[in-house]
Amino acid sequence: MLVLGGGPAGCAAATLLARRAHRVALVRPFTPPGAGLAESIPPSARRVLEELGALEAVDDAGFHPNRGNGVWGAGGPLRREEFASDTEGFHTDRASLESVLVSVAEAAGVHVHHSTTARSAERNEDEWIVACSGESGGGELSAPWVVDATGRHGFLARPDRVPDRSTTTLALVRRWRKPGGWSDDLEHHTLVESYERGWAWSLPLSPELRCVTAMIDQRHTNAAGLELDGLLDAELDRTIHVGATRHGAEPVGSAWACPASLYTSDRFARRGLLLAGEAGSSIDPLSSFGVKKALSSGWLAGIAAHTALVDPTMADAAVDFFDRREREVYHRYRAISAGFFEEGAEAYGTEFWTARAEAARTFSDDVALGERDPDRLGTDVPKAAILAAFEELKARERLSASRGRSVTAVERAAIDGHRIVLKEHLATDAYPEGLRFWRGVDLFLLVEVAPKHAEVPDGWTAYNAVAPPVTLPDYLTALATAFAAGLLEHE
Ligand SMILES: Cc1cc2nc3c(=O)[nH]c(=O)nc-3n(C[C@H](O)[C@H](O)[C@H](O)COP(=O)(O)OP(=O)(O)OC[C@H]3O[C@@H](n4cnc5c(N)ncnc54)[C@H](O)[C@@H]3O)c2cc1C
Known part of the structure; x- marks a missing residue:
């Protein structure tokens, strides 16, 4: 069994398979893309972490607790979303999370090829042959089943990818440190604010460190001549609350940009190949469900591959089940974010919001016409x-x-x-x-x-x-x- 990518999806799939006594190799480059990105992970992710036997390691890693969200939508007052007092999520940077999850996978028996990248792949009748390059010289790895968990890169997923062409989202990110901290009662909360050209959020990585991001439309941004620090500052100056978290704080390093546009896949699985996590589809980070979605997807990819390996007569059923679940999950998250875009479109009427509200509506119509009612979510009852x-x-x-x-x-x-x-x-x-x-x-x-x-x-x-x-x-x-x-x- 071969897993490509050591993010949440890849680690979840590999760990589950190793715990079911399969021989698993996992290939991961040294640094994940967007290693400095901060991730806010809700408490509901604890269940899948527990299922994978990873919860204790994540708890022990000492990540900053995540206790809820503070949202200013469409110029409205602060809306606090508090998680139940007896449960917490986590705020972490992507690289630290990946290193904890990779350690859990290794402890479960996964053979991790560190600092290694998949370069090309061929499928013969019964197996994949994947050529890799890496610090130890690379070579070929073969396996009957591959989980592509290479995230946005989509090493094997690209041909099946269906991008949302009506919107292109760019994330501008930078960290700020404030000696003594922010000393307010939102120090464990993710702060989110919509404004006319996009939305911004500020996520605490420790009492003194916050990662602040602006999500803007690439096509409506004239970045020519502006360096990213200035571009991000100009966006944050348009906000009232999130931009203010910079006051009295010092920037840590420079701003950087990363793509955050939406996409899904025509097909999430076929015999021998499963597209797990962000390799198959990418949702708006506004929901803070990306990591949970990736963990659950990897877990299910592991279950589908395990089923096919121990009972090949069930391979097609497993592939169909995985494909259908991944499709439904994408629909569900699109439906969740649609309300946020409608609210923004009504309040601001700007292209950023109207284009996204329209894209969400068109997507729902296509789904209802072509497949099923998105409110019903497969067999789920409204x-x-x-x-x-x-x-x-x-x-x-x-x-x-x-x-x-x-x-x-x-x-x-x-x-x-x-x-x-x-x-x-x-x-x-x-x-x-x-x-x-x-x-x-x-x-x-x-x-x-x-x-x-x-x-x-x-x-x-x-x-x-x-x-x-x-x-x-x-x-x-x-x-x-x-x-x-x-x-x-x-x-
Ligand atoms: C700006 C921004 C902010 C976000 N904030 C949040 C948040 O607050 N909360 C949240 O839950 N989610 C957030 N997300 C989403 C979240 O980061 C992703 O959903 C999640 O990381 C997806 O996990 P994954 O394992 O599918 O992919 P990834 O985490 O992208 O992992 C992919 C892995 O594949 C490896 N890889 C790539 N190419 C190859 C190759 N050729 N060979 C081998 N390995 C390869 C990479 O190095 C990496 O290890 C955010 C996303 C963005 C863009």
Whole structure:
């Protein structure tokens, strides 16, 4: 098994595979691109880090805690988004994160080719042969499956790439140090502010060090004759709050620029090749989900490759499953950022915002016409329908449920442990692709158990007696989902 790239996606895929006893080689250049970039990682990434056995190492690395966001959208007041008090995310620079994750991969048994770059690749009938160059002279590596996790570079991913041509985003980045720190109650928060020409954010790497970035449109920026320090200062001077974090602070080094435009892929996987993380698609960093998305994608690439290696008859199902998940994840993040762009377009009416709002709208239309409703996200049931079903459940004194009239069983791929397997799903006319698990609740069992109980807590107790226990809120959500999807009906 060969993994190209030692970022979050590559390390996640390699670690998972090594822990499943596969021989794994990982190739990484000495310095990752944008090594000085700061990353804000939300607490929700802890789950996938834990799954990979990397959480302890990341906790021990002593990264600056991430406790939430402070957002000034469209000239509005500060909106604080606080993470739950018992959980923290991390603020780290990309190089430090990569070095922790690579150490975890090595400890799991991955053979890491440090300071090595993949230069060319050929596929014969059963395997890839990848020519590499590096400090130790390079050479050829071969493997039946390759995970391309080379990020934006997209070593094998390029031919499948679909860029968003209507927008081009450039990130201008610089660090500032303030002796004594900023001494406000946002020292653990990422600060985000939109302004007429783009958006800016300021991310703390320690109490005294912040990384400040402006995201602008490359095509609407006349950088000729301006050096990057001046260009970034000119952008930050247009903001009210984020630019002010420079006051009383000293710049550390010069500003630099890196590309941040969006793209997705026509196809995220085929037999022998999986495009993980940013090799396959890039989302707006405004969501601060890039690292989490890359870790989850690498984890899933590892599961897909593991499945194909131990059971070649499942290779096509694993490839399709990975491809579909990656597509859905990109759609989901586009949908999340669409609201931010609409808000900016309405407030500023400038090309930066109107072009992005329009691109998000066009993308949603294409998806709805060509594939599926982006609000539904594959087999997921829309949140509004679940809430409506929940309200109806609350309004009823007693539950009198029966199995939905159009319910049939269909076989679909699903993750079970660390394998992709075919499992029976419940399909209805509205959800022909089928549903199986929701919030950890097995809908197959729920549809058996719920009609036998007039009180919801009794149904929950009965469910927990025959399945791995779930919480009452998760059971309730799954129950509402089953009604919303037509798996259950009120009598
Ligand atoms: C300005 C900016 C700010 C961002 N801020 C955040 C943030 O705050 N929070 C967040 O979660 N995300 C953020 N992101 C996104 C985040 O950085 C990426 O989503 C994430 O790093 C993707 O991980 P990856 O493993 O897919 O790719 P990468 O991290 O890019 O890793 C790719 C790896 O492949 C290696 N590589 C490249 N070419 C080759 C080759 N030919 N052979 C071998 N190896 C190769 C590289 O050296 C690197 O190790 C930001 C992005 C930008 C542009």
